[in-house]
Amino acid sequence: MPAEIAEDFNEAAAVLSISPKASAALSRRCLQGLLKSNGYNQKDLAPAIQAALDAGTLPPALAENLDAVRNIGNFAAHPMKDKQTNAVLPVEPHEAEWNLEVLEGLFDHYYVQPAKAAARRDALNKKLEGAGKPPLKTGSGT
Template sequence: MVVARNQTGICPYCKNSNRFEGVQYYKYPHNYDFPNRELINGVEDKTKLLRTCRCTACQEIIILFGEQMICPLGAMRPSAPKEVPTDISQDFNEASLIEPLSSKASAALARRCLQSMLHEQGISKNNLSQEIEKAMETLPSHLSEAIDAVRNIGNFASHPIKSTNSGQIIDVEKGETEWILDVLEQLFDFYYVQPTLTKLKKKALDEKLKSANKPPNK
């Protein structure tokens, strides 16, 4: 997610794609950056730079410390697409929100989100590991490989999590939680966004055929 002055990105407040600008006050026309004085090999350490910018649409101010957004807190990933059912998107959005603070809690919510999504797709087994296995049969190979790797995170394939307890806390590394959330984003696209787009395109095609007095496309 790009949040930087004079660049365009998704605003964490209004969720629209807008340009960000510097924050300027009437009396002090500077940009409210707090440069870090520490130099690494003569270059400023950008990981410790406090930056501010403002969304040109909703005017809300965003504060970043290095690459971490600290206001609004957490939201470095875009929210789940609007096509995703509410209970599933809520778990994902909360998992993203707490990702920088607790990898374990974020991963637990992300796994629960994954399991709800698989249930919603009609895949229901004794535990999440088996459900992933079942889902892999119908997913394209790149997604199948991606979701298989989720099973190895926290080694939960060998410690099966029961359907009723997918939110169990398991030790995970930061990169592993990122992986689960990345996979969820790809699955949202596959299960919800792309089918909706196809439906809309099909509808537009049928309307064109109708206006040309032709039968709808099968």
């Protein structure tokens, strides 16, 4: 994972108990960096999220929760008011924590699982090579 993404995530986790609003804003920034590092280079976060969803590569539960990070981060970055009470809507601690959980799922999807799969493929290819066999085929469906 790129260092700046890890830094934003760690900072968002560190300030969660002190300021859910700051944590949510950092989570939103972290999400934008994560998506950009994975090829979603749209200028704004909402279109980058939509592009990631449209790609159809995210597990359904993760895809369903992805936009929550943007919306909760919006409460932090752009104060919104309740239409009935006119009170500014705060970021609740459980919402900021949810952002961190969604980001952890994205880290697993984009960074952890591909690294594990690559290591396993490399180990099996070495074993196949030692047995005089061809390496694993690459590409989808092969």
